[in-house]
Amino acid sequence: MSEIVVALAGNPNSGKTTLFNALTGARQKVGNWPGVTVEKKEGELRTNGHLFRIVDLPGTYSLTPYSLEEVIARNFILEEKPHVILNVVDASNLERNLYLTVQLMELGRPMVIALNMIDVAKSRGIYVDAENLSRLLGVPVVPTVGTKGLGMEDLIGILIEVAEGRRESRPVHLYYGREIEEALSELVELLEELHLLPAYPRRWLALKLLEGDREVLSRVQKEEGAEILLSRVREISSRLRQIFDESPEALIVEARYGFISGAVREAVRISAISRKTFSERLDDILTHRLLGFPIFIGVMYLLFYLTFKLGAYPVAWLEDLLKLTEESLRGLLPPGLLREVLVEGVLGGVGGVLVYLPNILFLFLGISLFEDTGYLARAAFIMDRVMHSLGLHGKAFIPLLMGFGCNVPAIMATRTMENPRERLLTILINPLMSCSARFPVYILFAGTFFRGHETQVVFGLYALGIIMAAVVARFFGRILVKEEDLPFVLELPPYRLPTLRGLFFHVWDRTRIYLRKMGGVILVASVLLWAFSAFPRTGGRPPELSQSYIGKAGRVLEPVLAPLGFDWRMSVALVTGFVAKEVVVSSLGVLYKAGEQTTQTLEQALQASGLSPAAALAFMVFVLLYVPCVGTLIAIWKETGSLKYPLINVAYQLILAWVMAFLVYRLGLLWLG
Amino acid sequence: MGFRWRWRWGRGCRRREEGICPRMENLTTLDELRTGEEGIIVKVLGNGAFRQRLLEMGFLPGTRIRVIRYAPLEDPVEYELKGYHVALRHEEAAKVLVEKCPKSS
Structure with missing residues (x-):
């Protein structure tokens, strides 16, 4: 069976991904292009004796080397010499889509054009004569409707014919004058x-x-x-x-x-239809000068409501399931190292992350809905002014907002951003968005030391995170390799009704990456961290937290953290918070000997420890800003394709946290006493 | 002398069947157009990648462009050209010279 390599090229919003899914179904591989952060997708298609390998090139408007995506797309065609280029063209936006086509035609490979979305074009009174177009360009043109799977058989047939040389595809040479x-x-x-x-x-x-x-x-x-x-x-x-x-x-x-x-x-x-399309009328409301903003905030609120309120039910079920598994493991296995590894290391670590999967699914569903309907572009349109003042693109808003829930899916959501530089910047500052795991720490300390002023304190912390993000964004914006001054060109495609199939693929894609890439490394990381807290053994029994390796690390760090007003127990808790920020509270519970680890008694213990309010405030600031959790670091690593960036994150956040906590502590001592 | 361009007399609205507007009387930049107003692109200023990208997106001399709306915070602005919608920031639109068409049509 001979393999036919097809390079799938097309503009953003041309329905390229939908067509890719329609052709390849679930047989897809997702990775990165070698050495860069741009996502690479490959799919397989087998039909009567032919095996297609379809490579989804990045969606681009052109092939000039001003963006990474365009260089990748062009070099793939020039160097890998695919048998056929399949160019997806939006029939309802033909003129601009054909610009890429003309450039692809110059690359000297056989080409087939999928004239996509002919249904949309027809509904707008645009009729494209495929045969005529084919004659003018010198390449076969197949009308398709990717969302309904129409025209796929014709398309596959023609791809085979062209690849085998039975059908001519000789792109015409443009006459340039x-x-x-x-x-x-x-x-x-x-x-x-x-x-x-x-x-x-x-x-x-x-x-x-x-x-x-x-x-x-x-x-x-x-x-x-x-x-x-x-x-x-x-x-x-x-x-x-x-x-x-x-x-x-x-x-x-x-x-x-x-x-x-x-x-x-x-x-x-x-055929002259000059009345406003449905999409344009919808935009009159959704991006209205006065209504646009409130509607946008409402939509965002709904997204988070769905994520956290509706997601809470399946989360509770998963927690029950986890507890059940834990109990049955305790029942089945004899006490010993194996049981500890499984229960505390594996279940405690991976389970703790897995529990939030329903939340993350809802977030992914929401983002996919925004993307597939075209609302994401409107969100960028509405928010660009604000984001631009930070040197970011309007599209950075949603990933940053998602960061308040959890930084891991938020970092994955930066895939909606096309410009690699702005994407990297958005990833780097994302951990400064105070995720929900940091909230318990604020509740504990604000409730203990700032009773009656919790709202102001917590609000202040969130605001500090955002301000720091703005500062850091400007700082890194200057250092990062500056690409040539590209204009902000944001296409606002017509609204589209998402298909279930499309949504399913989108959500599944993201979830699969989340599970596969995060799962494995989180497993290793949580077992390792468990080991650091469970060794060295004293008489075959796990040591007290303060005597474990983690505890020792905390003590080593104590002198570094002492200028911030933290004692050794707080230092140890901070080290354990590396696994997940909420762990800080439970570690403090253990360390302050608060019995059942309930917040109530821990509060009293903290108060009795003689900690000053200034140090408490500094601690909250430190938790807000210091290292991202393991999951977030892995997400940064996987999404940027380089270990350099998680390390940068750790470094700059530690420095930032220390400096800010120091300032807060010293100023706090002056004002709060 | 900040920039140099040659007037493209032949490319005004007049050559297009759909628009009638006096030549070069209304030369302005794209960011000066208000919602609902139309213009014919005369030239994209600036250089390098910036200019190339705008040209590639269809901002060519002789192209008709219409202001659809300003974003709620005034920036960016949504335009329609060549049958599609695109948003530009003011600073970018200021580099696109247009010949404004009278609103009558």
Whole structure:
């Protein structure tokens, strides 16, 4: 059975993912492109004797090397030479979608166009003549409706025919006008003569040289004899500039759009429907100047309500199940190391994370709904002003908001952001959003030392987190490799009714990654951390927490934390909080000998310990800002594809936490006494 | 002299069947247009990746563009061009020269 490699390319919002799912079903592999943080998806399709390997390229508007996604997409086609390019084109937004098509046509591979969303186009009075379009472009065009699976068989049939060479797919050469064409043929000849980069299509190379494509230029520079070529390119460019008073790259864009509007004129018939579409009328309300904001806040509130209130029921069931498992394990196994590992290490660690799976599912469902309906783009539209003041994109808002629930799904939600730099920035500051696991610590300390002022204290902590996030975002925004100044261009696609299938895939995708990638490492991490708290043994029995390795680590740290007003017990509790922030409270319970670990008695114990309110406030600030929990660190690692970033997070957060807690403690001593 | 451009006389609204507006009387930048107003793009200023990206998104001389709405916090602004909707920030829209069409149509 021969394998046919298909590169799936298309604009964002063209229905590419839906088509990918319709073609490959559940046989998908998700990973990252080598060395970068961009997600790579591959799927398989078997039909009568053919095996397809479909590679989902990042959704892009163009193939200029200004963004990582575009470089990835282009290099995959040029270097891996897929048998066929499958270009998904939104029929209801043909003109702009064809811009990518024209660029793909220049890469010299056979191509098939899936003319997608013809149902949407028809409902808007746009009729595309697929045959005519196919004739004009020189490649087969298959009408499809990805959401309903229409046209898939035709598409597969034609892909096979093209891959086997039984059907012609010879993309036409665009005519760029006399002057540019002359320049192109001269450069092609020169490339031939100098025998430069023979693996690449000649005409494409010549075009890229004229465009001043950074990536291609730097490649050519490494070759022998490049100087002759490059000086010729410079001459030609400046001549063109003189003739047209315009840069060659802009002329090329204009020529492409010129070709496209010619093709659209011939192949598209628009029956005049000028009334507002349903989507536009919906937007009149949802992004209304006055109503837009309240509705948005309402929608966000609903998301969290669903996540936490509705999610609470299955969480309770899971907790019961966990307890049952724990009891039966205790019953089945004899007391000893194995039982301790299973019950306290595995169940305590993994179970503790697994319990929140229903919450996370609801969050994922909400995000998928926003994405699939098109509301996510509106949320970015509404919030961009606020986010922009932090140097972030409007799309950063939702992941940051989700961080107040749990940082792990929030970091995964940054996948909705296209710009890798802004995505990284959003990931790095996400742990500063005070997740719900930190809340018990605030309740304990604010309730003990600031009775009657809990609201102000807790509110102040959340606000401090947000302010710190803003400061850190600006700081890192300056350090991070600055990409060339790209404009903020946010497409607002028409609202779409999500399909159950699409939603299912979306949620399943995220959940699968969450479970598989988090599950394994969390298991290892929690067993390790358990071991640190259960060893060294004293007479075959687990030591007291203060005598365990973790306890010792806490004591070692004590001098470092003493300037903040923390005693050794608080230091130990902070170390254990590395597993999960809520553990800080239970550790304090054990350490202050508060018997049953209930908050009530712990409060009294804390008060009796002679801790000052200033130190209590500093402690809360420290818990807010210090290291992310293990799960969050793993999420950062997996999502950025590099160990560097979790380490950066640990480092900057520790420094930030120490400095802020120190300031709070010292100022607190002055004011609170 | 901040920037240089050549007027593209032939590309005004007049050449398009759908719009009639006087030539070059109403030259302004895109961020100056109010909700519901229309213009014809004359030129995208700026350079490098910024300009290239806008051109690629269809912000070409001669293209008709309409202001759909301002975001609740005034920035960004939603536009319609080439049959699709896109939002730009003010600072970006300020680099797009347009010829404003009278509101009558």
